[in-house]
């Protein structure tokens with residue numbers, strides 16, 4: 001590492017592209033959406049949120065007081081007219097579609113609601129985007145669970161088969177198929193460019209969802225109870241929430257304003273692009289991208305819990321239930337495409353990811369007023385670490 005002092009104010013993340021731009025963000029009241037709204041505000045964007053009311057107490061959206069700081073619309077993606085009206089009114093330069101029923105176990109209890117939200121909700125956003133007559137880069141968020149998981153020691157790449165055992169995973173695979181179909185059917189010769197983003201399990205401060213391992217750990221630790229682990233051997237590509245968000249932001253930025261492409265990026269292999277009509281867009285960008293940690297960074301749930309306990313002492317108990325609903329055991333992602341076409345890389349190692357996450361919960365538990373300061377500080381720390389690592393989105 002260089003001994004030169006590092007001046008983080010000397011670079012503009014994402015080429016300064018978000019300053020003054022309008023961003024339509026569905027799922028702004030959720031865990032990832034709240035972090036993304038906060039990051040976009042720090043980049044100078046105007047954020048128009050479209051989501052249901054926060055459904056947890058506490059909720060990061062409330063802890064960050066985002067209601068007062070973004071233009072926030074409480075509305076349903078299952079309502080096509082409302083989605084269209086909202087996007088037409090916002091006239092966004094960027095769209096990030098994160099709104100979803102995002103929980104695997106809930107999807108077993110509510111499969112139709114999951115499909116209505118995740119499949120038809122996405123189709124409603126795609127339809128609304130057709131009505132835009134201005135340049136707009138859209139990133140639609142699905143998941144690494146959209147692949148047909150063969151539970152093998154294999155890292156899924158973007159061209160692998162889509163599928164999914166449970167209603168959540170398969171709804172996201174279906175959303176991916178809809179995105180691909182709409183892109184090919186309606187978005188050639190269109191000023192809106194659409195990519196999809198598939199990321200794995202994220203952790204970070206402010207996730208309060210039910211049935212997710214990190215919030216489960218924190219709730220147990222806060223109550224002085226043992227952490228009950230139901231799937232200790234499941235292996236996931238854990239990453240900090242800022243990692244995929246940096247990928248979404250950089251993918252949208254490059255869709256909006258492509259760099260002069262290196263030669264190897266120019267000849268498209270895919271038929272799905274949107275470069276027709278004289279656009280300078282690299283057609284390989286209006287496609288699907290995986291965002292995940294580096295090879296070898298996959299850890300079991302047991303390893304994650306052990307790392308959490310390094311920073312917040314406590315204990316855990318194995319609560320494996322042989323009759324529990326099926327959840328994927330092994331899931332790994334290849335991020336070679338994001339490396340090659342976007343110059344994107346993950347930044348924080350597993351140990352830093354867990355340390356920052358636990359610090360966020362521990363410090364806000366001690367003083368709830370610090371949530372906003374902690375969140376913005378972690379965004380700055382992440383940006384600085386990315387610049388030190390020369391990740392492409394930090395280039396001057």
Ligand SMILES: NC(=O)c1ccc[n+]([C@@H]2O[C@H](COP(=O)([O-])OP(=O)(O)OC[C@H]3O[C@@H](n4cnc5c(N)ncnc54)[C@H](O)[C@@H]3O)[C@@H](O)[C@H]2O)c1
Pocket residue numbers: 026027028029030031032033050051052053054075076077078097098099100101102117121141142143144199200201202203209
């Ligand atoms: N958290 C993860 O580990 C993870 C991993 C991979 C992919 N994802 C995806 O990232 C996105 C965000 O996930 P999250 O963890 O922030 O989820 P979350 O449950 O915290 O937030 C979901 C958001 O979607 C909104 N929403 C749900 N149903 C809606 C509807 N009918 N109309 C309008 N808004 C609705 C909610 O109001 C909320 O703002 C989702 O698309 C999810 O599938 C999450």
